[in-house]
Amino acid sequence: MVDVVDLKKNYGNFVALNGVSFHISEGEMYGFVGPNGAGKTTTMKIMAGLLAADGGSVEIDGVDILRHPKKVKQLVGYMPDFFGVYDNLKVSEYMEFFASVYGIYGKEARKRCQEKLDVVHMLEKEDSFVDVLSRGQKQRLCLARCLLYQPKILVMDEPAFGLDPRARYEMKEVLRELMDVGVTMLVSSHILSELSEICTTVGIIEAGKMVVSGTLDEIMTKVNQSNPIVMEVVDGLEKAIAFLKEKEDVETISTNEQKVYVGFRGSQKDEALLLQGLLGQGVLISQYGRAENNLESLFMQITEKEE
Numbered sequence: 001m002v003d004v005v006d007l008k009k010n011y012g013n014f015v016a017l018n019g020v021s022f023h024i025s026e027g028e029m030y031g032f033v034g035p036n037g038a039g040k041t042t043t044m045k046i047m048a049g050l051l052a053a054d055g056g057s058v059e060i061d062g063v064d065i066l067r068h069p070k071k072v073k074q075l076v077g078y079m080p081d082f083f084g085v086y087d088n089l090k091v092s093e094y095m096e097f098f099a100s101v102y103g104i105y106g107k108e109a110r111k112r113c114q115e116k117l118d119v120v121h122m123l124e125k126e127d128s129f130v131d132v133l134s135r136g137q138k139q140r141l142c143l144a145r146c147l148l149y150q151p152k153i154l155v156m157d158e159p160a161f162g163l164d165p166r167a168r169y170e171m172k173e174v175l176r177e178l179m180d181v182g183v184t185m186l187v188s189s190h191i192l193s194e195l196s197e198i199c200t201t202v203g204i205i206e207a208g209k210m211v212v213s214g215t216l217d218e219i220m221t222k223v224n225q226s227n228p229i230v231m232e233v234v235d236g237l238e239k240a241i242a243f244l245k246e247k248e249d250v251e252t253i254s255t256n257e258q259k260v261y262v263g264f265r266g267s268q269k270d271e272a273l274l275l276q277g278l279l280g281q282g283v284l285i286s287q288y289g290r291a292e293n294n295l296e297s298l299f300m301q302i303t304e305k306e307e
């Protein structure tokens with residue numbers, strides 16, 4: 001459905017996207033996660049046809065949208081991270097205005113607008129003025145507008161940002177319902193926990209690069225495995241290495257003087273058993289534990305809860 005390959009974007013000398021690639025299958029809800037400044041908005045704006053790329057390709061439903069930007073409007077429903085100001089415009093008028101942008105008018109427009117407002121639980125607000133809506137309601141209105149043209153993919157930039165817990169819950173409910181009816185979605189957030197319950201797949205971006213992509217389980221496993229066990233062997237280094245080489249869960253062994261780094265895919269319990277085994281061989285160890293690495297600290301950073 002969506003293939004982003006080696007996407008590049010510079011702002012002057014600053015490299016904002018340094019070869020971003022990912023794939024989204026039909027009906028999938030893809031969580032695009034990364035700290036502020038990672039390049040999420042830039043990627044999404046390019047996908048929505050609002051920003052030119054400096055390299056790479058974006059294919060949506062078989063259309064190379066960088067080459068055929070005119071087709072983007074029909075393929076992508078883009079929900080920006082910032083909602084404009086709409087003085088003196090009612091919810092129904094706002095919707096009908098956007099329907100007219102897509103060439104839908106009159107009775108058909110009214111029907112379609114009401115249908116989409118219903119999808120986002122906003123039908124009862126039809127006669128309210130847009131500017132008095134809460135942030136959460138504005139977000140959902142914006143979503144309804146994106147759905148008007150039945151896009152192939154919904155691209156939503158931080159849809160839950162700045163919402164209180166109740167509004168966030170409502171937004172999640174709407175997204176779940178859209179997923180149930182098979183809408184393909186790309187949703188960004190700088191907080192992993194916000195997306196982890198509802199997304200099928202997660203891609204983590206940092207400094208314009210995709211760091212890891214997969215189901216949350218796959219990512220957790222990678223985070224764990226990419227942290228070697230580090231131990232300080234005071235005596236019996238050769239014995240220790242011979243012992244480690246025999247272990248199935250040990251993937252790599254490297255040494256630096258007394259320090260031994262072990263790529264290990266076992267669980268926490270396996271880690272403890274490994275230590276016990278080494279000590280049983282008469283190896284003397286003064287320090288033992290998992291090293292913190294970049295992937296883990298990145299993961300922690302975007303796992304932080306919003307205050």
Ligand SMILES: Nc1ncnc2c1ncn2[C@@H]1O[C@H](COP(=O)(O)OP(=O)(O)O)[C@@H](O)[C@H]1O
Nearest residue numbers: 011014016034035036037038039040041042043
């Ligand atoms: N118009 C711009 N001009 C210069 N730099 C920009 C512009 N837009 C974004 N950037 C920079 O590009 C990087 C990525 O920004 P952005 O895509 O907004 O990240 P995110 O949405 O992940 O927070 C940031 O360092 C940001 O400061």
Ligand SMILES: [Mg+2]
Nearest residue numbers: 040041042081
């Ligand atoms: Mg952003």
